[in-house]
Amino acid sequence: TSSGELQFDPEIEKTAKANRKVVRQAKQADKLATLEQPSQEEEEDTSSPYISEEEHIEMADNVQNPPPPPR
8 A cells, every 4th residue: 555545444434433423422512511501690690780788788797807917
């Protein structure tokens, strides 16, 4: 065989086809996962982007003072 001529090998073609299938399925699964994520975030974040007065007070109560620096 000359260097410019490629021979058909059914074993290699079978492996290549299986590899392409796995890659295609992985890409499809990744695409579906990224499409589903924003819809889940939108469902969770149905409240106003502004913090209500009650939430602000509640958050202020949860603040702990840091320990004094060592001397």
